[in-house]
Each structure stands twice: as C-alpha cells, then as structure tokens.
Amino acid sequence: MxxxxxxxxxxxxxxxxxxxxxxxxxxxxxxxxxxxxxxxxxxxxxxxxxxxxxxxxxxxxxxxxxxxxxxxxxxxxxxxxxxxxxxxxxxxxxxxxxxxxxxxEEVFGAFMRASEAQQEARSMDDLLRARLRLVTHRGPVSVPVINDFNAQGLLTWFEDYAKGVQLMALRRGDVLLGDSVAIAHAARAAGVSLVELPFDVVRGxxxxxxxxxxxxxxxxxxxxxxxxxxxxxxxxxxxxxxxxxxxxxxx
The missing domain is CATH 3.40.190.10 (Periplasmic binding protein-like II)
Structure with a gap:
C-alpha cells in the first residue's frame, strides 16, 4: 500500500x-x-x-x-x-x-431456458423484436425497455427470484431479467436450467x-x-x- x-x-x-x-x-x-x-x-x-x-x-x-x-x-x-x-x-x-x-458492483442480465436461448441476441431490443415475453422483478432498478415490453403486452412481474424462476419453469415467460447472481442462485436451487445471454442489461x-x-x-x-x-x-x-x-x- x-x-x-x-x-x-x-x-x-x-x-x-x-x-x-x-x-x-x-x-x-x-x-x-x-x-x-x-x-x-x-x-x-x-x-x-x-x-x-x-x-x-x-x-x-x-x-x-x-x-x-x-x-x-x-x-x-x-x-x-x-x-x-x-x-x-x-x-x-x-x-x-x-x-x-x-x-x-451490480449486474443485471437476461436469462432464457437452455433449450431456447437465443445466443445471437445482443440486446433487450432484439428480444423485444422477437416478441418474447419478459419476466422481471418489481425492484428499484429502472430499465427503460421494460416499459416497451409492457406496452406490447409482453410483461409479467414477480416479487422474488424463486418465483421468477418458477414462472420460467412453467413457461409463463421467455426471458427472465434481473440480478445475475440472484437468478443463477435461484435457478440452481430449483433445478431449472437457465442460460444467461451474452450481454449485460445493467452494470454499475x-x-x-x-x-x-x-x-x-x-x-x-x-x-x-x-x-x-x-x-x-x-x-x-x-x-x-x-x-x-x-x-x-x-x-
């Protein structure tokens, strides 16, 4: 030092x-x-x-x-x-x-079921154009594109990450957005195979x-x-x- x-x-x-x-x-x-x-x-x-x-x-x-x-x-x-x-x-x-x-540092990422993950996607806008349903957390971080999914009737909210992972397992959504560490932890705990897409939604x-x-x-x-x-x-x-x-x- x-x-x-x-x-x-x-x-x-x-x-x-x-x-x-x-x-x-x-x-x-x-x-x-x-x-x-x-x-x-x-x-x-x-x-x-x-x-x-x-x-x-x-x-x-x-x-x-x-x-x-x-x-x-x-x-x-x-x-x-x-x-x-x-x-x-x-x-x-x-x-x-x-x-x-x-x-x-906090990182928010987008996750999809392993069998359906669109690894070619490079942004949330790509997922919106594909008309995929977004599942996301009612938390303090504001991601403007969430409003765009909502405007097109493509948004489902969850209150905790275990519920978000459950919604993905039940196919109530196509993309799970939230804290990368919390989602990965909840998915492992539930035995649900999710893959993080190769871009950060929020990092700061x-x-x-x-x-x-x-x-x-x-x-x-x-x-x-x-x-x-x-x-x-x-x-x-x-x-x-x-x-x-x-x-x-x-x-």
Missing part, C-alpha cells in the same frame, strides 16, 4: 471512532439469496449481510434488521427516519437521503442509502471512510470473492 494512502487511512481512524451510532441502525430485512437470508441454523447471513456488518462495525455502528417491511414502504420510511439505511442503492437526486461511496456500482432524517453527515463520512479503509485492506474484496465464487455461473 502506498505510504500516502496508509497515512490518510490512519488519520481517518479518530473520525471513525467518534462518528459512530448511539443506537443500532434499522435496516429492512429481505430474503434475497445469496445476498441476504436466514440459514439453516437461524443465522442471518449472505453477501450483503457480511458487507454491511463489516462496514457498520468499522464506522462505529451496529445493525438491527426490521422484518416485514413491504418494498414500496421502504423509501417513505427512510424519509421519515423510521429506517436508517437501505442496501444496494443506485444514486438518484433526492433531498431525503445521502448516498455513500460505492461498495460493490451500488451504494448505501442513508436517511437524512435519522443520520448525520458525520455518520455518512464515517461510512465513506469505513468503505475506503476496508477496500484498501482488501476485506470487502475478500467477502465479495467468497460469496461470488460460490455463486459463479457459466455465461
């Missing part, structure tokens, strides 16, 4: 120690395998769970997961300070929340989204510094590698 970087990180340490939280942060729980789930021993685990635990601890905070929060209630609750943090957020202009620096960094109502700018800085320090130490990469290697899939 360059000496200049090491000195900067050491100077950050007092700030991280003093900008901690006076109570546990309220974060909504979602069964989103392999990112966040309850294992066979009743332990909350997953890629996102481990990343947030490491970052929060380095920032002087603890995490308390809140169950049963509908997806459409999360942003209003964050704005009201009833939730403190949302994971895997894509920054958009808002005066209700702060965004940390990125802590991992995600951040933590912090409530302006319940959290301070000092805490935002503490999270940013924690992410920076853990990246420099290689800890976040070790967590990502461990989970993503276990979820690796052929393209």
């Amino acid at each position: 360059p000496l200049r970087t090491l000195i900067a990180l050491l100077l950050c340490a007092p700030l991280l120690a003093t900008a901690g939280c006076t109570r546990a942060l309220h974060v909504p729980f979602e069964d989103w395998r392999p990112y966040s789930f309850i294992d066979a021993n009743g332990r909350h685990t997953g890629l996102e769970t481990e990343l947030l635990a490491a970052v929060a601890q380095a920032a002087g905070c603890r995490v308390s997961y809140v169950r049963g929060v509908p997806r459409n209630r999360r942003m209003p609750m964050l704005a009201a300070g009833e939730l403190d943090l949302l994971i895997a957020a894509t920054p958009v202009p808002t005066d209700q929340a702060w965004y940390t620096r990125p802590y991992r 960094p995600v951040t933590y989204k912090l409530s302006r109502k319940s959290m301070s700018e000092a805490q935002l800085k503490a999270f940013d510094q924690a992410i920076q320090r853990l990246e420099a130490q290689g800890e976040l990469q070790r967590i990502r590698n461990r989970w993503l290697a276990a979820s690796a899939k052929p393209r």
Whole structure:
C-alpha cells in the first residue's frame, strides 16, 4: 500500500471512532439469496449481510434488521427516519437521503431456458423484436425497455427470484431479467436450467442509502471512510470473492 494512502487511512481512524451510532441502525430485512437470508441454523447471513456488518462495525455502528417491511414502504420510511439505511442503492437526486461511496458492483442480465436461448441476441431490443415475453422483478432498478415490453403486452412481474424462476419453469415467460447472481442462485436451487445471454442489461456500482432524517453527515463520512479503509485492506474484496465464487455461473 502506498505510504500516502496508509497515512490518510490512519488519520481517518479518530473520525471513525467518534462518528459512530448511539443506537443500532434499522435496516429492512429481505430474503434475497445469496445476498441476504436466514440459514439453516437461524443465522442471518449472505453477501450483503457480511458487507454491511463489516462496514457498520468499522464506522462505529451496529445493525438491527426490521422484518416485514413491504418494498414500496421502504423509501417513505427512510424519509421519515423510521429506517436508517437501505442496501444496494443506485444514486438518484433526492433531498431525503445521502448516498455513500460505492461498495460493490451490480449486474443485471437476461436469462432464457437452455433449450431456447437465443445466443445471437445482443440486446433487450432484439428480444423485444422477437416478441418474447419478459419476466422481471418489481425492484428499484429502472430499465427503460421494460416499459416497451409492457406496452406490447409482453410483461409479467414477480416479487422474488424463486418465483421468477418458477414462472420460467412453467413457461409463463421467455426471458427472465434481473440480478445475475440472484437468478443463477435461484435457478440452481430449483433445478431449472437457465442460460444467461451474452450481454449485460445493467452494470454499475451500488451504494448505501442513508436517511437524512435519522443520520448525520458525520455518520455518512464515517461510512465513506469505513468503505475506503476496508477496500484498501482488501476485506470487502475478500467477502465479495467468497460469496461470488460460490455463486459463479457459466455465461
């Protein structure tokens, strides 16, 4: 590690120690395998769970997961300070929340049944022109072409990835769109043979989204510094590698 970087990180340490939280942060729980789930021993685990635990601890905070929060209630609750943090957020202009620096990359892909995969397709527009039915997640990521499938009556929504894979197995759709790692994990768990098409629909960094109502700018800085320090130490990469290697899939 360059000496200049090491000195900067050491100077950050007092700030991280003093900008901690006076109570546990309220974060909504979602069964989103392999990112966040309850294992066979009743332990909350997953890629996102481990990343947030490491970052929060380095920032002087603890995490308390809140169950049963509908997806459409999360942003209003964050704005009201009833939730403190949302994971895997894509920054958009808002005066209700702060965004940390990125802590991992997110990739959305398109999957088809192995026996029908159109490997020559190079975009979602190619699939739309073929009039294939799209199955996709009711989530925060907006992909404009989804509206085009909807306008042509070629769209089916699902609420969780296991359901999306089931819809593909039942032939209720031709193309499954969503988080590549989550889809590959759900397909393996269900024994459904799906193939990811050779293009990314969305690829970009995600951040933590912090409530302006319940959290301070000092805490935002503490999270940013924690992410920076853990990246420099290689800890976040070790967590990502461990989970993503276990979820690796052929393209």
